[in-house]
Amino acid sequence: MRALTWHGSKDVRVETVDDPEIVNPRDAIIKVTSTAICGSDLHLYDGVIPGVKSGDVLGHEFMGEVVETGAGSSLRKGQRVVVPFTISCGGCFHCAIEQYSCCENSNPAEKQDMSATLYGHPMAGLFGYSHLTGGYSGGQAEYVRVPYSDVGPIGVPDHLDDEKVLFLSDILPTGWMGAENADIGPDDTVAVWGCGPVGLFAVQSAIVMGAAKVIAIDHYPHRLELARKMGAEIINFRETNVREALMEMSGGIGVDAVIDAVGMEAHGFAVDNMLDVVKQKVGVGADRASALKQALLAVRSGGRVSIPGVYGGMTDKFPLGALMEKGLQVRTGQTHVQKYTKPLLEKIEDGTLDTTFLISHRLPLEDAANGYRNFKEQQDTWTKVVLKPGMEH
Template sequence: MRAVTWQGRHKISVDTVPDPKIVNPRDAILKVTSTAICGSDLHLYDGYIPGMRAGDVVGHEFMGEVVEIGAESPLSIGQRVVVPFTISCGNCFFCEKQQFSACDNANPSETRDASEMMMGHAMGGAFGYAHLTGGYAGGQAEYVRVPYSDVGPVVIPSEMPDDDVLFLSDILPTGWQAAVNADIERGDTVAIWGCGPVGLFAIQSALLLGAERVIAIDHFPSRLKLARDMGAQILDYTQVDVREALDEMTGGIGPDACIDCVGMESHGFTLDNVLDQVKAQLMLTTERPHALRQAILACRKGGRLSIPGVYGGFADKFPLGQLMEKGLTVKSGQTHVQKYTDELLDMIREGKFDTTSLISHHASLEDAADMYRNWHDRQDEYTKIVLKPALARGVVQTRDQLAMA
C-alpha cells in the first residue's frame, strides 16, 4: 500500500510499505477514505518530538471503511468509522476512569521503558506519533490496523459525509476537552491563544458551554477571520500588547479562563520567544512556551488555565511563582477522545458545530509531502488539509472550490 512516512526533519515522503495485518482478535483493518494533517504533525515535521524513526508511517486523524476484522471485533465489514487518535484498551485502571489517553496497556513493552524514563510514567498509545507512544503505524495511508477496535471506533451513519465527522478523531474532542477543562461558568470571559483547528473548536466549545465572550489571539488574518466568524473577539498579537489589551477588555481583572492551543512552537519576536527559538535551533530545548507564559501572566487571580497544546519536554523561564501566587487551577493532557465522541456526534447532527469551514484544502495522499511543506510555510493560506487516498495525484481542492461543490 501507499503511505506517508517520516524520513527526518522536514523530510516527508509517500512510499510503498507492507499492508497491515490482523495481529490480535480485537483488531480491525480500515480502508482509509479521509485522513488529515494535524498541527501536532508539524512538531514531527520540525523534528521536535523524540522517538521517531525513518520510515515511520504518520497520521493520527483518519476514518474509513472496515475491510477486515479480528474474531473479537464488534465491527462489521463495510461499516464507516472514525477512529480516535488515542489507542485504549478499555479495561485498565485509567480506561475505567475514562482517562483513555493514559491507557496503561496500549504502549507495548518494547517502547514503554523510554517513555517512562522521559515522562515519569509510560505514555499511552497513539497512532503515527513516535515510539514513545507505541510506534503504531498511522492513518495517512491507504489502509491502517486499528487495535482495540471494540473500544474506540465510532460508527458513522451513511448519510453523514466524511468532512462532517472526520475531526471526531482528534481536534474536535481536543477543542471540547480544552473548554471543559477550563471549568467555564456562565458569563465568563475566556481567552484562547492560537486560532488553528484546535483553537477554532475550543472557541465554539467555550461559547456552547456558556462563556459570555471569547477572545481569540493569533496573527494569521485568515485564522482570525474564522475565529471572528465563529463568534470570538480577536486580537492580532503583532498589532497589540496582548496582556495590556486583555486587561483593558476585562476592566483590569483578566480573563476568567485561559486556553493555550499553541503548544511548543510559539511564534513571535518577544525576547523570551527569540531566546527559545535560538535554543530550539541548537537543539538545547524542545519548547517555545511563550503563549503559555503569557496565558499564566494574563489570567485573573483564582482563574483557570487549560493546556491542550502539545509540549514534549522541559521548559525554560517557566513562571512557576506567578502560577502559584495567582492561585491558578491548571488542567492539561492528551484528549480522552472516547469519553466525548458519542456526545459530540449528536452535537454535529444537531448543527451545533461548524466542522467544515476550517478545511482549506483537499488533496491526494500522493501529494502529502507538498501539503506538509505548504502548511508549514504558508499557514495563513492552509488552515486544515484533508488527504483523500481516492483523489488522483495533483488534484487539490481549495476552500472556495469545496464550498461550491
C-alpha cells in the same frame, strides 16, 4: 499500499510499504477514505519530537471503511468508522474512569522506557506519533491496523459525509476538552491563544458552552477572521499588547480562563522565546512556551488554565511564581477522545457544531508532502488539509 513516511526534519515521502495485517483478535483493518494533517504533525515534521524513526508512517486523524476484523473486534466489514488518535484498551484503571489517553496497556512494554524516563510514567499508545507512543503506524495511508477496535472507533451514519465527522478523530474533541477543562461559566471571559484547528474548535466550544465573551489571539488575519465569524473578539498579537488588551477587555481584573492551543512551537518576539527557538533548532529540546507564559500572566488571580497545546520536553523561564501566587488551577493532557465522540457526533448531527468551515484544501494522498509543506509555511490560508487516498491528481 501507499503511505506517508517520515525520513527526517522537513522530509516526508509517500512510498509503498507493507499492507497491515491482523495481529491480535481485537484488531481491525480500516481502508482509509479521509485523513488529515494535524498541527501536532508539524512537530514531527520539524523534527522536535523524539523517538521517530526513518520510514515510520505518520498520521493520527483518519476514518474509513472496515475491511477486515479479528475475532474479538466489535466492528463489522463495510462499516464506516472514525478512529480516535488515542489507542486505549478499555479495561485498565484509567480507561475505567474515562482517562483514555492515560491507558496503561496500549503502549507495548518494550517501548515504555523512554517516555517513562521523560515523564515518570509511560505514555499511552497513539497512532503515527513516534516510538514514545508505541510506534504504531499512522493513518496517512491507504490502510491502517486499528488495535483495540472494540473500544476506539465509532460508527457514523451514512447521511453524514466524511468531512462532517473526520475531526472527531482528534481536533474537535481536543478543542472541546480544552474548553471543558477551562470550566466555563455563563459570566466568564475566556481567552484562547492560537487560532489553528484546535484553537478554532476551542473557540467554537467555549461559545457553545455559554461563555459571556471569548477572545481569540493569533497573528494570522484569515484565522482570526474565522474566529471572529464564530462570535469571538480578536487580538492580533503582532499589532497589540496582549496583556494590556485583555485587562481592558475584562474590566481590569483579567480573564477568567485561558486556553493555550499553541503548544511547544509558539511564535513571538520576546527574548526568552527567541532563545528557545535557537535551542530547539540545535537539539537542546526546550519547548517554546511563550503562549503559555503569556496566558499565565494574563489570567486573573484564582483563574483557570487549560492546556490542550502539545508540549513534549522542558521549558526555560517558566513563571512558576505567577502560577502559585495567583492561585491558578491548571488542567491539561492528551485528549480522552473516546469519552467525547458520541456526544460530539450528536452535536454535529443536530447542527450545534460545524466542522467543515475549517477545511481549506483537499489533496490526494500522493500529494501529502506538498500538503505538509504548505500547512507549515502558509498557515494563514492553509487552515486544514484533508488527504484522500485514491483521489486523482
